[in-house]
Amino acid sequence: EDKVVQSPLSLVVHEGDTVTLNCSYEVTNFRSLLWYKQEKKAPTFLFMLTSSGIEKKSGRLSSILDKKELFSILNITATQTGDSAVYLCAVTMNYGGSQGNLIFGKGTKLSVKP
């Protein structure tokens, strides 16, 4: 069965800390891995990763994919209270030739205390 597992499920840190969120996957015919941030309603897109070892960065956030070990990490440096959210990892497969079908992990709930 295809699955995506995120860890930890929840995390509490203080402003200024650096955090690493983990995502491992077991899917057939992997295509890409995506990270989303969900604060209240709509998950907002952060990164899409398709190649191993290539780090993607956006401000204080960065992510990398390891297709050999089947995992990805999301790093957030110098955390701020505005980073408090649920971070979702999702995987797409080549089956059906479509990226509309995402398999999501359960998410990591990050709480950043002032």
Place this chain on the structure above:
Amino acid sequence: KAGVTQTPRYLIKTRGQQVTLSCSPISGHRSVSWYQQTPGQGLQFLFEYFSETQRNKGNFPGRFSGRQFSNSRSEMNVSTLELGDSALYLCASSFTGWNSPLHFGNGTRLTVT
């Protein structure tokens, strides 16, 4: 550019009723996907439409159906509602679905009593 718009934002229905949810994708996006989000199961894929055709379908009963119109707007219908259908229903759109990330709407919160 306007984002993905879902209506209504909230719905309360009783068991046995049916409901229709609406989604307007980002302008130019032709792929629309629907997801169900619950605390226990997280986000689960319902189906995807592209150019008015269902391209993929998740593992949900036939009570869940959808369609897409020529302007890419999509509707999702749930018939014979059950208590377990209470959830946040999220719609997402992308340009083609090929290597283009999904952009989500704010969802419709459905409560079945």
